[in-house]
Amino acid sequence: MKSYTIRNAVVPVLSTALLLAVGTGCANENARYIDSGGSQSVVTLNQIDIQDWNKAGTDMVQSLLGSGTLDTAPRIPAIMAISRITNKTSEVVDTDLLTKNIRIALLQSGKVRTSTTIGLGGASEDPLADDIKKQQRFENRSALDLPDFSLSGKILENTARAGSTKQVTYTFQLSLTDKSGNAVWEDQRQITKQGKRARVGF
DSSP states (O other), X not given: OHHHHHHHHHHHHHXXXXXXXXXXXXXXXXXXXXXXXXXXXXEOSSSOOHXXXXXXXXXXXXXXXXXXXXXXXXXXXEEEEEEEEEEOXXXXXXXHHHHHHHHHHHHHHTSEEEOSSOOGGGOOSOHHHXXXXXXXXXXXXXXXXXXXXXXXXXXXXXXXXXXXXXXXXXXXXXXXXXXXXXXXXXXXXXXXXXXXXXXXXX
């Protein structure tokens, strides 16, 4: 009789513990908000993650602002145009994930404005603004206001393996060129990730 009573007393406890464990596991799998690029972001080995874009952009802005190059511009704020950012990685990426962060930070610094009417091959980022500028230039017969700088670069990828461990390095290269066609600032940042599989957090 005692054995029967003890057995019945244990079962509910185990059942409750099991339900709590299952419930906790399910809760961890539910979607939730995290900081974009924060320490709880997913780290992968086969693509450039949001924290990689953010870090590369932040580091490049700090390098450019710290170089003093923009302080020698013919005008403040200087006008910059975005040239070609070549993707040499194995994945299809939108390079605006890099350049937009840089543009925003430079604009907020008060030292650079980015032209949205002058682009590679004559293409404008903002067609309406381009039309307005052309109309104003026609009416005022003013000369074309050329950018002081253009920003170009490459994104490269290098992979290596040792057994089941994979290592990938993404290299972000940028150059700032003046009206004379000379590079007045250049820098690169490398982000290396190593492991066997993707994980959450870093």
